[in-house]
Amino acid sequence: MRNKKELSIVLVFLPLCLSCSTSIRRDINVIPKPVEVIAKDGEMQLRDPISIFYQPDSQEIQKTAGELGESIKEVTGLAVSLVPLPRVSKSGKGFYLALDKGIQQNEGYQLEIFPEAVKLAAREDAGLFYGVQTLKQLLFHGKPPQVGASCALPCLKIVDYPRFRWRGMHLDVSRHFYPKEFIKQYIDVLAMHKMNVFHWHLTDDHGWRIEIKHYPRLTEFGAWREPRDADSWLYDKNRSMDIKKRTYGGFYTQQDVREVIEYARQRHVTILPEIEMPGHAMAALDTYPELSCTGKPYVPPDPPITEFNEFTAPFCAGNERTFVFLENILSEVMELFPNPYIHVGGDEAKKTFWQACPKCQARMRAEGLKDVDQLQSYFMKRIGKFVSSKNRRMIGWDEILQGGLAPEATVMSWRGEEGGIEAARQGHDVVMSPSEVTYFGIRHYLDPAKNGESALASKLKQVYNYNPEPSGLTSDQARHVMGAQGCIWTEEVHTSKEAMQTLLPSFCPLAEVVWTGPSQKDWADFDRRLKQHYLYLDFCRLDYFVAATGGLPGSGN
Secondary structure, rough: HHHHHHHHHHHHHHHOOOOOOOOOOOOOOOOOOOOEEEEEEEEEEOOOOEEEEOOOOOHHHHHHHHHHHHEEEEEEEOOOOEOOOOOOOOOOOOOEEEOOOOOOOOOEEEEEOOOOEEEEEEEOOHHHHHHHHHHHHHHHOOOOOOEEEEEEEEEEEEEEEEOEEEEEEEOOOOOOOOHHHHHHHHHHHHHHOOOOOEEEEEEEEEEEEEEOOOOOOHHHHEEEOOOOOOOOOOOOOOOOHHHHHOEEEEEEEEEHHHHHHHHHHHHOOOEEEEEEEOOOOOHHHHHHHHHEOOOOOOOOOOOOOHHHHHHHHEEOOOOHHHHHHHHHHHHHOOOOOOOOEEEEEOOOOOOOOHHHHHHHHHHHHHOOOOOHHHHHHHHHHHHHHHHHOOOOOOEEEHHHHHOOOOOOOEEEEOOHHHHHHHHHOOOOOOEEOHHHEEEEOOOOHHEEEEEEEEHHHHHHHHHOOOOOOOOOHHHHOOOOOEEEEEEOOOOOOOOHEEEHHOOOOOOHHHHHEEEEEEEOHHHHHHHHHHHHHHHHHHHOOOOOEEEEEEHHHEOOO
């Protein structure tokens, strides 16, 4: 039966082997840039009737075909019909979507556009989805289409596949909460740029954002704080411990989480949940102060905070109840999220609390630990062992290297590349996320012009020129670099609109960095394509920042 099916697909595609002479085109404005584009003369004019033929192997293919159909309808105003293969229209005109095991790359695809038909093939569902994202951008290949006007696709052949398997973007929802529908829109933007990991930073000092059935007070109390001003994420001595005064915040129910996970799965985006520990835990410790080293709610120092991480009081590493608490939370998180990776934070823990804590000092003596760095290593290894017992893999910020790291742990390198380089040399998998390059924030748009360019243009160029594979690694060590990830921390990002404008267009060059090989990159060409890409973002009704006259930031759509 399999051979007959494959033969039928070949027969369907035979009429598509039409000849187009090659020429150079300057209007292929796809982001990220495909690996290989062979441009040809001619266009496929989109006219009634439009048929999309799809191989009915799975519901995913049908959904992908439907997404393409909806886009064509929205752009052209034409009627589109979905037809399962091997049924073929008499004329043979239309779009053809099918799986092809002959394509080697798991997320790769091959796209051919002829004057009469479009052929899209991929090894798996994800490749077809990414091919459709390319097709949707190609509808804007020369100018913004007008509904009802003639629309055409350029004749070409594209062979495309990603450079890295981890192509991620992060969002901090602790300092400011963003509703579920915005999280879906954020995932849409990642997917349309072929990114495949959404790092959901669900807990931190400033708000606990995920429902935990075992500890309902985490969201009844820890998800809320007293509103004061735009920077109310900061801790001060006068913060309210009265739940009735805590009205700013929000959280995601477990049903919300399941809904978002399924939404992302349909778009081939995996969600990486993060539960911060041992530091950045104030939302939890305000709620359960008995798990802190003092046993009491945290009180900021006087004089006021002078260090950014002054308020990141950690869980008490000498208290057994701490590990029971965290293991119960992680168990619920792992039941919700199918991702093999679970992010456990590990950064910026203020270890002076451990130095003054009798329980932590007793733990160090009992375990033969020389210093608090080794105590953090004990803490993270213990959590990692629990995560491994559930057939998952622990990932954390590069501070988890301090004092030694469990063999199966993965490192996310944010304090430059040094942590990632050291982890790769030790044989650990690595995700590169150096803050000076891949952290995006409002300040990147408000800084004064640099080298005659707007701050935005300077940031875009810096990101575009980044190579996640450090030159200091051997080829075997470089294989541990799974990819790279951008981050949006939201101290200064108060609303969903600001979050989207922080994402766009800053992460567009990163999408190309993790998808496109370095030999294909060309800043001038990317800059040209990005200017055309704004037309696509406008059509998708997305907010973004652009540099206004004189280099000042201006709102996009």
